[in-house]
Amino acid sequence: MEIRGFNLLSSDLSYELPTSVLQTPKDSLATEDATSAALVSGSSATRRIAIIALACSGVVFSCVACTNTESSPGLQADQSPSPTGMVWVPAGEFTMGWDGPEGRYDERPAHRVRVDGFWIDETEVTNAQFRSFVEATGYATTAEQTPVWDDLKAQLPPGTPKPDDSFFVPGSLVFTPPKGKVDLRDYTQWWTWMPGACWRCPNGPSSSIEGKGDLPVVHVSWDDARAYATWAGKRLPTEAEWERAARFGLDGQRFIWGDELEPNGQHMANIWQGEFPHANTKEDQFAGPAPVRSFPPSALGLYDMAGNIWEWTEDRFHPDAYSTRANGIPPGGCCVNPSGPTTAADPRNPYASDSRVQKGGSFLCNASYCESYRPSAKMAAPPDTGMSHLGFRCVSDASPPTPKE
């Protein structure tokens, strides 16, 4: 299913979303419909759907009283075979979400969660790894396929006119910094729908990934990420698994390495320094995606769980997911292996029937804008969305490592 460009709401966008937004009156929707329709019918290279409201959905979780069964953090794979390039995350309980002042609506409230043990990729999936998948299967990503109007209009306000035929070419959304300051509420100022952009040509047809095999693959949709994971005998992590792995051993701290953004002046993640989105001072050496392992690993040995590129998870997005879940947790209990809402609802893409959570933030994240390199932060987009700061990593349910004697 191909939408591209119309679903431009997965930028590093800071938003605060009161529940009341989900009950926008019909007349407000009509205004936004007109805005969206005008944007879609226009010839602008960038298009977007306005942020508006959407209704609720069912949310099902398994929340029980928990006993303290935290596995030993010292558990490591010994001489027994372990999945190549993966790290074991022991079963355990942790605090998911964030109630601090930086926390956005969809990060609240913090609540206790327990997940079973699993393996997780040490790094984001790289261009070299994704190339192996494509060469073995002949797979064509969403961004390499021509958009289909019937798929597109299902995610747009009713009555939206069909764009000019010139729109219907393969492409993806590329970060294109403006020359100067812009209104930070208008992300179309720095996201451009670019024909020909895809994982092989991340900045458009004149770019390539030659010599960049160790950079994370980008412009992969959720569908693409899942296809790769299936081929690799893996799967995408749930949001709870992702956050458990990211936080591991550092519950209740703002970042995955502690509470301070740059301890001893050290850059711990590939994020944005300077004034977003026009002036990147590159104090961390990178203005775009960095080769994986360019920054220090987490205590668990994982790289780039903060920054570099956003990472798809399996979970559907719903802004009330945590509040609904927390309401179902008994006193002293926790939620076990939560897999997210059963139905998506994303105010950023109100007509899309599905929206999937992304975690970790990207090279575009900046303290003045979204701070999404915090482990509780999240974004979301419909599963057919590709962008130049969006990739993934996989998890595996392979047998756990044998404890050392």
Ligand SMILES: [Ca+2]
């Ligand atoms: Ca990342």
